[in-house]
Amino acid sequence: MRILIISDTHGRTNTIRDVLDTVGDIDMFIHLGDVCGDEEYIYDNVTCPIHMVAGNNDWDSDLPMQEEFMIGRYKVFITHGHRYSVHYGTDYLQELVKYDGYDIVMYGHTHVQNLERYGGAYIVNPGSLAYPRDGMNGKYMLLEFDQHGTPFFAENELKPKRRMRSIFEDMWGDREE
Template identity: 50%
Template structure:
């Protein structure tokens, strides 16, 4: 299974379209918020099932703040992250994920990619595919692959 994970598109979808073309075909798209009213468009261009949550800039959105679902045997918890103060650190988010029994937690908000693999929890942030803030400011996303045995691998990827 191939899963594209993005966040913080903020109505600018050129790089999302590029990533979809580059990484396709995909089995799932996960968007971690700040779609700014463009959820229908994102679902239309994805070409696969989509999980999407609202972010701090998704005013009047019907998208959920958080979502839990399974990818195979993996319990996934997704949120934009601002409610867990991820701009300071991941501690509250990780505690919440563990409290929910998740073994994968995903968030956005910071516009900076991050990936931490611990024995009981994978924590990831794809950064922003539209407005990156990390050093070098390259648009980023994460490609997650789950093999036939359920083993998860994640890679932060960048658009040139």
């Protein structure tokens, strides 16, 4: 099973299109909020099961604030994270693991990739596909399982498909020395 995990696309449909083209076939698609209107594109273009939650910028969305589901034998909880104070750490998410028995907790909101273990559980943030705060390139994760069912999370960057222009080119144009 191959699962694409993204977050914080903020209406930049091109980043979703680019990551789908980059990763190829997937068995599940997870978006952790701040979809900002890209729901229709996702529903129209993703053919596998989709799990999406609303973020703090999805005030006009009908998406749920959080969702619980199973991936194989793993109990999964997804949320955007803004209601769990994730800018200050994952303490509240660790409480979910401790008291509700989740094996995998996924969140977004911080725009920074994070992969940590708490007890036997995984707490993961794929970073932001559109506006990363931990580098220049958009971030995402792939979750795959080995033959024994052990999960492996791969932290990835979406490489730009075109050359970025510098602010100085915009201001002064290409200059010959």
